[in-house]
Amino acid sequence: MSNQPDLYTADSIEKKWQQRWVEAGIDVANDSDDDTRETYYCLEMFPYPSGNLHMGHVRNYCLGDAVARYKRMQGFNVLHPIGWDAFGLPAENAAIKHGRPPAEWTYANIAQMREQLKRLGLSYDWSREIATCKPEYYRWEQWMFTKLMEKGLAYRKEAEVNWCDPCHTVLANEQVVDGVCWRCDTAVKRKNLAQWFIKITDYAEELLNDLDQLKGWPDKVVGMQRNWIGKSSGAEISFQVEGSNETLDIFTTRPDTLMGVTYMAVAAGHPLAKQAAVGHPELAAFLEECSKISTKEADVETMEKKGMALDIHVIHPVTGDLVPVWVANFVLMSYGTGAVMSVPAHDARDFDFAQKYGLSIKQVITPTSGDWDIAEAAFTEAGVLINSSEFDGLPSVDAKAAVITWLEQHNKGKERVQYRLRDWLLSRQRYWGAPIPVVHCVDCGLVAVPDAQLPVILPENLQPTGGVSPLSECEAFVNTICPACGKAAKRETDTFDTFMESSWYMNRYTSARCDTAMVDAKSMQRWAPVDQYIGGVEHAVLHLLYARFYHKLMRDVGLFDGAEVGNEPFKNLLTQGMVLLDGSKMSKSKGNTVDPIDIIQKYGADTARLFTLFAAPPERDLEWSDAGVEGASRFLNRVWRLLDKVGKTYQGTAHEKLTQALRRTTHSHIQRVSHAFEQGFAFNVAIASMMELSNALGSFEACDEAGKDAFDEGLRALVTMLSPLVPHFACECGERLGFKTMAVMTPWPKVDASALVQDEISLVVQIQGKKRGEILVSPDVSQDDALKAAQADEHVAKWLEGQQIVKVILVKGRLLNLVVKPA
RNA sequence: GCGAGAGUGGCGGAAUUGGUAGACGCGCUGGAUUUAGGUUCCAGUGUCUUAUGAUGUGGGGGUUCGAGUCCCCCCUCUCGUACCA
Numbered sequence: 011m012s013n014q015p016d017l018y019t020a021d022s023i024e025k026k027w028q029q030r031w032v033e034a035g036i037d038v039a040n041d042s043d044d045d046t047r048e049t050y051y052c053l054e055m056f057p058y059p060s061g062n063l064h065m066g067h068v069r070n071y072c073l074g075d076a077v078a079r080y081k082r083m084q085g086f087n088v089l090h091p092i093g094w095d096a097f098g099l100p101a102e103n104a105a106i107k108h109g110r111p112p113a114e115w116t117y118a119n120i121a122q123m124r125e126q127l128k129r130l131g132l133s134y135d136w137s138r139e140i141a142t143c144k145p146e147y148y149r150w151e152q153w154m155f156t157k158l159m160e161k162g163l164a165y166r167k168e169a170e171v172n173w174c175d176p177c178h179t180v181l182a183n184e185q186v187v188d189g190v191c192w193r194c195d196t197a198v199k200r201k202n203l204a205q206w207f208i209k210i211t212d213y214a215e216e217l218l219n220d221l222d223q224l225k226g227w228p229d230k231v232v233g234m235q236r237n238w239i240g241k242s243s244g245a246e247i248s249f250q251v252e253g254s255n256e257t258l259d260i261f262t263t264r265p266d267t268l269m270g271v272t273y274m275a276v277a278a279g280h281p282l283a284k285q286a287a288v289g290h291p292e293l294a295a296f297l298e299e300c301s302k303i304s305t306k307e308a309d310v311e312t313m314e315k316k317g318m319a320l321d322i323h324v325i326h327p328v329t330g331d332l333v334p335v336w337v338a339n340f341v342l343m344s345y346g347t348g349a350v351m352s353v354p355a356h357d358a359r360d361f362d363f364a365q366k367y368g369l370s371i372k373q374v375i376t377p378t379s380g381d382w383d384i385a386e387a388a389f390t391e392a393g394v395l396i397n398s399s400e401f402d403g404l405p406s407v408d409a410k411a412a413v414i415t416w417l418e419q420h421n422k423g424k425e426r427v428q429y430r431l432r433d434w435l436l437s438r439q440r441y442w443g444a445p446i447p448v449v450h451c452v453d454c455g456l457v458a459v460p461d462a463q464l465p466v467i468l469p470e471n472l473q474p475t476g477g478v479s480p481l482s483e484c485e486a487f488v489n490t491i492c493p494a495c496g497k498a499a500k501r502e503t504d505t506f507d508t509f510m511e512s513s514w515y516m517n518r519y520t521s522a523r524c525d526t527a528m529v530d531a532k533s534m535q536r537w538a539p540v541d542q543y544i545g546g547v548e549h550a551v552l553h554l555l556y557a558r559f560y561h562k563l564m565r566d567v568g569l570f571d572g573a574e575v576g577n578e579p580f581k582n583l584l585t586q587g588m589v590l591l592d593g594s595k596m597s598k599s600k601g602n603t604v605d606p607i608d609i610i611q612k613y614g615a616d617t618a619r620l621f622t623l624f625a626a627p628p629e630r631d632l633e634w635s636d637a638g639v640e641g642a643s644r645f646l647n648r649v650w651r652l653l654d655k656v657g658k659t660y661q662g663t664a665h666e667k668l669t670q671a672l673r674r675t676t677h678s679h680i681q682r683v684s685h686a687f688e689q690g691f692a693f694n695v696a697i698a699s700m701m702e703l704s705n706a707l708g709s710f711e712a713c714d715e716a717g718k719d720a721f722d723e724g725l726r727a728l729v730t731m732l733s734p735l736v737p738h739f740a741c742e743c744g745e746r747l748g749f750k751t752m753a754v755m756t757p758w759p760k761v762d763a764s765a766l767v768q769d770e771i772s773l774v775v776q777i778q779g780k781k782r783g784e785i786l787v788s789p790d791v792s793q794d795d796a797l798k799a800a801q802a803d804e805h806v807a808k809w810l811e812g813q814q815i816v817k818v819i820l821v822k823g824r825l826l827n828l829v830v831k832p833a
Numbered sequence: 834g835c836g837a838g839a840g841u842g843g844c845g846g847a848a849u850u851g852g853u854a855g856a857c858g859c860g861c862u863g864g865a866u867u868u869a870g871g872u873u874c875c876a877g878u879g880u881c882u883u884a885u886g887a888u889g890u891g892g893g894g895g896u897u898c899g900a901g902u903c904c905c906c907c908c909u910c911u912c913g914u915a916c917c918a
Contacts, residue, residue: 357918640859644873648873698856698858779852818898
């Protein structure tokens with residue numbers, strides 16, 4: 011042989027197999043009832059068609075593809091679809107920049123990214139491809155919206171909402187991160203606007219409870235959703251305003267501390283505060299100051315607690331005492347009722363405020379054991395009630411119930427559950443989105459566009475300019491006839507939040523071409539829910555919450571039966587880590603990107619796939635390494651060279667033991683690789699195991715037929731197990747090895763238990779838990795025999811000199827530990 | 834502040850769930866092949882050490898015959914979240 015090693019040619023091999031897979035139709039999910047295989051639905055979060063694949067996509071889709079292919083080899087009928095989250099702002103921004111309509115830009119990007127995905131050799135069922143900007147997709151979303159209007163779950167309301175200037179639109183609460191817009195990082199403003207909402211709050215309890223079903227989700231994501239929903243239980247209590255018929259209503263989680271109330275605090279935006287500010291310039295100025303504080307600036311550490319007395323008093327519901335009302339900058343209008351009862355003795359914040367303004371502090375809870383100096387700090391734990399007249403002596407838990415009962419009996423309050431979750435604001439003042447199917451009629455008001463007139467098609471040829479949505483200036487679109495009375499009317503020109511499209515696409519894939527319904531019930535039953543969903547953790551409380559909600563909405567408008575399909579859209583969730591370069595996230599703005607296409611051109615798709623799967627566990631961040639890519643490529647070439655050893659006989663005596671050992675290695679690696687695939691798709695571990703098998707095959711030299719067979723068996727298993735990860739490469743190897751079917755369609759190898767049996771194993775001998783030697787024994791050796799063998803071993807014997815064995819522990823197949831003491 | 838997770842060689846990371854710590858890969862060192870570089874192959878590679886061993890999974894305690902793994906305390910980092918009443 012020359013010293014020019016035989017390198018496999020990725021480029022031609024990959025093209026060849028991609029074509030063959032298409033011809034064989036192996037990636038198409040089978041909808042036929044005759045197919046008796048169990049179904050498996052594997053889904054990766056679909057991409058926004060930005061135009062170019064980045065490494066994050068590559069990682070996401072390689073993970074998903076490995077899962078899908080593995081499940082196919084295990085005999086599942088796999089659904090593995092792909093599509094485009096095609097509406098959204100970047101298309102509009104690009105349109106403004108290039109002077110082309112967003113549609114054109116979007117469709118061109120889709121075409122380009124589709125080709126890039128195909129170059130990676132991902133096993134998608136392209137027959138189900140969807141683009142959410144197409145009327146045949148969004149018409150069902152419009153249909154759904156009209157159903158929700160009918161049910162009273164969709165409504166239009168004027169409210170204080172988040173407004174982003176650069177994006178020129180309102181945002182949902184979930185899209186405001188640390189007070190700034192999730193897309194452009196600009197501080198959001200508060201504006202009063204009439205907007206469309208859907209009542210996700212009606213589903214708060216179910217969304218919270220069903221989190222318990224999501225055993226296959228990372229705890230982290232479940233926890234984030236739980237926090238976001240933010241359920242708290244307590245009481246709503248009414249305080250009569252002195253000299254008025256009005257009441258000041260508050261929410262508290264600590265009704266047991268009711269008797270310790272020494273003042274009330276309301277938000278700057280509270281009606282009572284506004285009322286008091288009339289003719290009171292100083293107070294008005296303070297309210298003005300509070301309203302200017304953006305959420306970003308409201309940093310707990312830095313912001314001083316400030317307030318002003320309102321010269322209003324309320325009457326304590328139990329004692330009848332007069333309680334002063336203050337306005338305070340730490341009370342939020344957007345949570346609860348915008349007012350709180352302040353119990354400085356038992357709330358740290360109220361305590362600070364009371365101290366600052368010299369308000370009185372009344373202790374009503376005492377620790378069950380020990381003392382507490384209430385002059386020092388608030389006692390915020392549960393305890394026993396004191397200074398609370400009829401409630402004295404009750405533990406906090408019982409006191410809560412007792413106070414609520416008292417309030418209910420006296421009609422001054424009631425038990426209440428409070429959620430942090432707000433209704434989903436889903437109208438956007440943008441052009442490139444699905445039109446909200448509503449007509450504004452002077453006589454009839456808001457009228458839903460009837461079924462027969464759907465879809466309301468978005469004109470695709472408009473040119474946005476950056477200001478007002480071109481839709482509102484498009485007369486052909488705006489002017490219409492009221493579906494109810496037939497008179498001239500105007501269309502709603504707001505469009506849906508693009509999270510609407512991504513909230514149900516996973517269900518649409520089950521029947522992507524269905525044109526009679528949003529989803530086909532039978533297909534839902536066959537495929538849904540998604541067995542394995544894979545994507546970034548950044549959608550933990552955005553997309554993943556909306557999609558869970560939407561799934562339940564679809565169920566409740568009767569599109570499928572929750573008992574049959576399930577009440578949750580994603581059974582298992584894998585949140586993959588980011589791809590880093592030099593320790594920080596790859597991003598265009600930082601200029602630290604590696605273009606996947608360059609890697610594919612240089613090494614081939616399989617090397618790119620192998621590296622991203624090998625370099626880190628799926629859920630952890632992956633540090634890009636050119637040297638690591640080289641290593642992945644080297645490994646494939648090593649396997650490639652192994653093919654030359656097939657059928658070769660080496661000089662030497664046939665050694666039955668070595669052949670047996672190779673078979674044992676092969677089957678133990680089949681076991682380990684299978685295990686790694688099953689345990690959270692630990693592809694990095696699986697690949698390491700395959701590398702070991704490859705190394706074992708590389709150093710094996712067959713001297714007889716049995717040896718050649720064992721080598722062949724090991725290599726075939728290796729190639730088969732590699733095929734979900736590096737499918738083109740594996741298929742080419744498989745063909746050279748004379749596989750009957752393509753490697754990617756070959757059944758997953760089975761462990762031959764008999765090959766794992768050993769007649770002699772090496773047993774570690776420990777003394778006082780420290781390794782002192784190794785002995786060769788039969789695997790089911792008795793403790794006595796093991797001890798004898800250990801004592802006979804010279805290394806061990808040295809350590810036993812002058813020692814008395816007091817205890818012997820044998821761990822079958824692993825070790826023998828001797829506990830000794832000086833004789 | 835609260836919640837969750839993580840700390841293992843020069844680096845990415847393994848460890849059959851309490852049983853030989855550092856698999857596998859990268860990097861590095863030496864050697865072979867080569868005019869040379871690259872490729873490939875062989876050997877080595879936690880630390881200290883007179884080669885015998887000692888020591889070693891952020892630090893300190895504990896349970897155990899035996900701890901990276903379990904328990905308690907502390908430190909550091911990452912992520913999420915926050916005046917939520």
